[in-house]
Amino acid sequence: MSLLGSWFRGSASKSGNDPSPGVSQADHRAYTVSTLKEAMAGADLIMNDDIDGAESTLKKSSSTFHSFGLGACVFMKSILGFEKAIMAEASSRLNACETAAWNEIKKAEKEASSSKSQTERIYPPGSEYQLVLAESYLMSAIIGVLHESLTEGIKSFYKLRKAYVALDAIIQAESAYLKKRGLQSNPPQLAVKQTGVHEQEKMPGSFDDDDTDPEFLDADESHSGDQTPLQYQGHLTNGNVDETEKKLGDLSLNGNAGPETTEKPQDLPSRGGFEGGPDSDIFADPVDAFIHSGTSMCFGILLLIISLVPPAFSRLLSIIGFRGDRERGIEMLWQSSRFDNINGAVAGLMLFSYYNGLLGFSDILPSDADVIGKGAIVGYPTERLTELLVKLRGRYPDSGLWRFEEARSLSNKKNLTGALEVLKNNKSKMKQVAALNNFEMSLDSSYVQDWAHARDDYLRCIELNDWSPSLYYYLAGSAELELYRNACLANPKDESQINLHKKKTEELFRKVPGVAGKKKFMARPLPFEEFVVRKIKKWEERSSTLSVDLVDAIGVSPIQEMVYLWNGLKKMQPIELENAAKNLSWDRLTCPEKARDKIQAETDERALHDLCHAAILRNQEKFDEARAKLQEVLKLDKAAFKGPTKDDYIPPAAHYEMAVIAWVEGRAATPAETKKKIDDCQSWLDKVARWEAYVLDGRIGMRVQTGMDTLRWYKREHGLPTY
Known part of the structure; x- marks a missing residue:
C-alpha cells in the first residue's frame, strides 16, 4: 500500500566509521x-x-x-x-x-x-x-x-x-x-x-x-x-x-509490568514445522x-x-x-x-x-x-x-502505547470502568499515542453514558489530531444532545440550563459540514464524514419542514447510533445496556408532540430505532424480541432507504444482525438445530456480502468478513460442508 512517487537515486552516503575496502x-x-x-x-x-x-x-x-x-x-x-x-x-x-x-x-x-x-x-x-x-x-x-x-x-x-x-x-x-x-x-x-x-x-x-x-x-x-x-x-x-483478569490486574500504571510470569505462551507451528x-x-x-x-x-x-x-x-x-x-x-x-x-x-x-x-x-x-x-x-x-502484553510492558515501561492496548483489552472483557481508569492515567510523550488514547477514552465514556466527559474528550481530539474534525464535532454534539435532553426531562422549567445545552449542541453540529471533506481516502470522502454530513443535512431539511430548531428536529439518539456502529454494545455490562435502551426512547425527543409523530412515521427513522434497539436486545440475550424488531426492518422496501439523506446502511445491517442471532442461538442448540442455524447465519451473511454499495459498507463489511471467516473455520472443524 504505498506511494511509488519519485525515488532518490545515487550512492548512499558513507558512514564515517565504515570499514575500508581492504578489511577482512x-x-x-x-x-x-x-x-x-x-x-x-x-x-x-x-x-x-x-x-x-x-x-x-x-x-x-x-x-x-x-x-x-x-x-x-x-x-x-x-x-x-x-x-x-x-x-x-x-x-x-x-x-x-x-x-x-x-x-x-x-x-x-x-x-x-x-x-x-x-x-x-x-x-x-x-x-x-x-x-x-x-x-x-x-x-x-x-x-x-x-x-x-x-x-x-x-x-x-x-x-x-x-x-x-x-x-x-x-x-x-x-x-x-x-x-x-x-x-x-x-x-x-x-x-x-x-x-x-x-x-x-x-x-x-x-x-x-x-x-x-x-x-x-x-x-x-x-x-x-x-x-x-x-x-x-x-x-x-x-x-x-x-x-486473564489476574494478569491484567497485575499491570500497573507506574511503568511496572507486574510480576514475572513463568508460564510460556503456547507456540504455533512455525515455518514448515520449525519452531526456532x-x-x-x-x-x-x-x-x-x-x-x-x-x-x-x-x-x-x-x-x-x-x-x-x-x-x-x-x-x-x-x-x-x-x-x-x-x-x-x-x-x-x-x-x-x-x-x-x-x-x-x-x-x-x-x-x-x-x-x-x-x-x-x-x-x-x-x-x-x-x-x-x-x-x-x-x-x-x-x-x-495477556502474556504478550506483560512481556511488552516489561520491555517498554515508559510507553503509553502498551497501556492503551491494556485498556482496549479490558474493554473487550466488558470492564469499561477499568479501561477508563487506565486511559485517564495514561500519559504519553508522543502526541500520536495521546490522540489514540484520548479517542478511545471518548468512546468508552460514551459507552458508560458519561456525556460531559465524552463531549470534552471528543473536542480534545481536534487539538490532538486533524484526521476528521467533522466526525469529532459530530460526536461531541451527539454527547451534548444527551445532556440537553436530560435537562429537558429533569426540569422543564430550568430554561437557563436547557438553553445552555441546546445552544452548545447546535453550535457543535453546525460546525460539521464546514470542516468535512478536507481528507479523502483513495480519492473518496471518508465514509464517516460522508455519513455525518448526510445526517446534518437530513436534520436541516426536517427542521425546515416541521418548523422546529435543528436540535429539536433530531430523532433517534445519534450517539447511540454511533455506539452501535462502533459495536460498543458488546463491551457493556447489563446496567449500561439498560441505560442505552432508555436513551432510545421516543419520549426523549424535544420537539412538539405533532412533530414527534411525524419523525416516528419516517420509514428509515423508525427502522434505525428498531435496528439499534434490536442490537441492544441481542446483547441482553433477548433473541426473540430482537428478531421481532429486525423483522419490522426486513419487511420494508429497499427503496425507502435510497436518497441523499437516507440511512442506506440499515437494511444490510439488519441482515447482519439476523446472522449474529442465528450464530449465537446455534452454539447452544442440539447438533441438528446447530447445523440449521449455521446455514441460516451463512445465508444472512451471503446476502449482506452481495449488497450494493452504501455509505458504511466498509464498517459493516468488516464484521461480515470476520463472520465468514468464523463460519469457514467452524465448518472445517466440525466436518460440515463448505461452499
Missing part, C-alpha cells in the same frame, strides 16, 4: 553486527515513547540501518496520527532508505562473488539489506494507501508486490538451509504470479519513471467497486483464559536473528493486510499477483513477537491492532471453549495476548 570479511561482519545493534537499539526507543531519543541516536551514523531506523520513526508517527505532512516526510525518508539498501545489496553480492572462501550461512549475502528494502517498501506502501489519490494507492499495491518478492527470496533461502539440516520437512510455497520482469533485476523505482505504463494510468477515482468477499480461512492456537525462537542456536548470530524476526514480522503484516484489503480494491490485487493469507500472516507475527527486538515489538503491536481492533468490532466469533480446544484465527486468544 570477519572485520566487515563485525562492523555490520555492531552497526545493526546500535541502529536497532535506537529504533527500539520508539516503542518506549521516546521518538526524540530514537532520532537522536539514529542520526549519529549514516549507515543504511540507521537510515532505516529514522524512516521507521517517522512512519510510526505518520500511521498513529494520520497527519499528511508527516506522511510526506516518511515517504521521503523511506525512498532514500530504499536506494541505500539497494546499493548495499549490490555491494554485498559483488564482494561475495569475488571472495574465495565462503562460510555457510542461513541467508545469502546482503539479505539483511534485502530485508531493509522489503520493510521500506511495506512501510512506504502503507503510507501510500492512506494517501488521498487512488492513483497513488494503485502504485502502492505494486510496491507491496515488490516487498512480497523480496521477502519470498529470504524465506526460501531460510527454508533450504533448514531442510538441508533436517530441521524442516515441509518448506513453505509462496510463489507469486510473474509479470515478465524479475523484480530484483531493476533499480528500485525505475518502473516508476514512466507513468505511461498501462498499470499506472490514472484510474477512475469514482469507481465504487465490488462488495464484501465471501470467504476467508485460518486458525490460531490459543491459551487458557482463566488467569530467540533461544535457538540457529539464530544465535544477531544478523540472522534480525533477518528471521524481521522477515516474519514484515511478511506477517503483508499477508494480513492483503487478507483485509477492502473488496473495492479487488481488481488492484492483480497488480501484485498474490492473495493475502490471514492464517499464515498471524502465525508469522506470533513467531516474530518472540524476539526481544524492534521487529518483535512491531509484530506485537500489529497483533494487538488486529485482535483489539478488528475482532473487537466483530460478533460472529468462536466461543472461548472452542478457541481453547480447537483454536481459530478469528477467535480472541485472551491468555496469549
